[in-house]
Amino acid sequence: MSKTRPKHLELWNIKFPVPAIVSGLHRISGALLALAIPFVLYALAGTLSSAERFDAFRACIAHPLIKLALLVVLWAFLHHACAGIRFLFMDIHKGVDLPTARLTAKLVLAVSLVLTAVIGVVAW
Amino acid sequence: MVNRQVVGAHYGLRDWLVQRVTAVIMLVYAIGIVAFLLLASGASYEAWQQLFACTWVKVLTTVTVVALLWHAWVGIRDIWMDYVQPVGIRLTLHVLTILWLVASFIYSIHVVWGA
Numbered sequence: 001m002s003k004t005r006p007k008h009l010e011l012w013n014i015k016f017p018v019p020a021i022v023s024g025l026h027r028i029s030g031a032l033l034a035l036a037i038p039f040v041l042y043a044l045a046g047t048l049s050s051a052e053r054f055d056a057f058r059a060c061i062a063h064p065l066i067k068l069a070l071l072v073v074l075w076a077f078l079h080h081a082c083a084g085i086r087f088l089f090m091d092i093h094k095g096v097d098l099p100t101a102r103l104t105a106k107l108v109l110a111v112s113l114v115l116t117a118v119i120g121v122v123a124w
Numbered sequence: 125m126v127n128r129q130v131v132g133a134h135y136g137l138r139d140w141l142v143q144r145v146t147a148v149i150m151l152v153y154a155i156g157i158v159a160f161l162l163l164a165s166g167a168s169y170e171a172w173q174q175l176f177a178c179t180w181v182k183v184l185t186t187v188t189v190v191a192l193l194w195h196a197w198v199g200i201r202d203i204w205m206d207y208v209q210p211v212g213i214r215l216t217l218h219v220l221t222i223l224w225l226v227a228s229f230i231y232s233i234h235v236v237w238g239a
Contacts, residue, residue: 031203034196034221037228045235047169047178054169081154084147091144 019105026083029076036073043070071120078112153188163185177213182236189232193225 016024017084046057061067086104090096164171175181184239208214 027199027203030196030199034200034224037192037196037225038231041228041232041235047172048139048235051169087152088144088147 017102018109019101022083022086022105022108025109026087029080029083030047032076033073033080036076040073067124071116074119075112075116078115079108082108082112143195143198146195149191150188150195153184158186176236185236186233189229189236193229197221197225 007098043057043061046054046061049057086108089104090101095101095110160175164175176185201218204214204217206219208217
């Protein structure tokens with residue numbers, strides 16, 4: 001191999017392929033969800049508490065920042081679930097050829113974002 | 125004589141399988157909850173409380189929480205193994221992760237089975 005092979009490190013020209021982005025976001029969303037476990041349990045406790053404590057809980061999650069955090073967790077869950085389903089199908093050799101893999105990767109990104117937006121608009 | 129290089133801790137296949145089985149358990153549970161929210165007449169506060177008053181729902185929820193925490197352990201441990209090389213820091217992070225997950229489990233028992 002030639003020792004003077006060209007290096008291509010123009011980071012603004014190098015792009016991850018879509019499946020790599022989905023895979024990376026799968027990891028990031030997974031880490032986020034693991035961090036969110038106690039807070040989601042706290043939310044579950046809030047929905048299961050007595051009527052007056054439930055009202056206090058509703059007032060607590062009415063804060064816009066809390067709502068935003070809930071939306072982030074919702075997106076993380078949806079992306080992690082959709083990407084996970086895609087990986088499960090790949091485990092049984094469904095959709096492993098490049099065109100299908102690229103298409104399903106785009107689908108995962110789109111479905112999780114659209115569902116987050118729809119549920120966010122409905123529940124805000 | 126077989127010169128076989130034995131490397132690794134040999135939990136790779138088991139954890140690969142655990143990750144998939146726990147994922148399917150969580151998917152089934154999530155589909156059940158979403159189905160309830162969509163189908164149960166507006167999913168009122170009372171209906172939600174009645175659902176989680178059933179023993180079988182509490183049992184399935186606890187099983188799913190165990191699956192979730194096990195899944196999270198495999199995933200988070202993989203992240204530390206990929207990005208954190210110094211043994212001391214990695215061990216510390218592993219211990220903190222286990223504490224986080226064990227504390228979450230105890231809290232989940234309190235939430236699901238408590239008063």
